[in-house]
Amino acid sequence: MGEGVEWALHTCLNLTWVEDGAPVPAAALADYFKLPPAYLNKQLQALARSGIVSSTSGPRGGFQLARKPQDITVLDVVVAIEGSEEAFRCTEILRDAPDGEMGIDYRNTCVISQVMRKAELAWRKELAGRTLADVKATVESRFPAVPGQARHGLQNRRT
Numbered sequence: 463m464g465e466g467v468e469w470a471l472h473t474c475l476n477l478t479w480v481e482d483g484a485p486v487p488a489a490a491l492a493d494y495f496k497l498p499p500a501y502l503n504k505q506l507q508a509l510a511r512s513g514i515v516s517s518t519s520g521p522r523g524g525f526q527l528a529r530k531p532q533d534i535t536v537l538d539v540v541v542a543i544e545g546s547e548e549a550f551r552c553t554e555i556l557r558d559a560p561d562g563e564m565g566i567d568y569r570n571t572c573v574i575s576q577v578m579r580k581a582e583l584a585w586r587k588e589l590a591g592r593t594l595a596d597v598k599a600t601v602e603s604r605f606p607a608v609p610g611q612a613r614h615g616l617q618n619r620r621t
Contacts, residue, residue: 485524
């Protein structure tokens with residue numbers, strides 16, 4: 463998984479703490495974590511295409527969450543950034559092994575393929591079961607100063 467997923471998740475989390483819900487410029491979001499603005503903007507555009515954030519143009523423009531945090535899963539963000547392709551793709555190399563057979567679908571019979579598919583399903587199920595609201599609540603519980611720091615830091619970068 464690319465670093466864009468981490469950046470997108472943290473950015474979405476920070477947007478949950480923008481009290482007025484006003485758009486935050488991509489440059490301000492990037493500056494908060496000292497990220498390359500052009501690259502974060504690509505992540506934000508992917509989030510916008512997926513309906514996770516919306517963008518507003520103009521001098522007071524920027525990005526804001528397009529849905530409530532409880533309606534955005536961690537998997538939604540991962541898929542927006544990485545795509546929906548499976549992480550493991552069986553290429554059926556067993557077919558070319560000394561005892562391989564052309565008529566067998568090794569994606570379904572290969573034990574390695576089965577193990578990897580089962581692990582991916584568990585991983586996706588876990589991420590689909592966690593919302594941005596869940597992450598927000600955990601951060602607020604463990605690190606109560608973070609929401610205020612994020613609000614203050616983003617507000618200073620917006621002006």
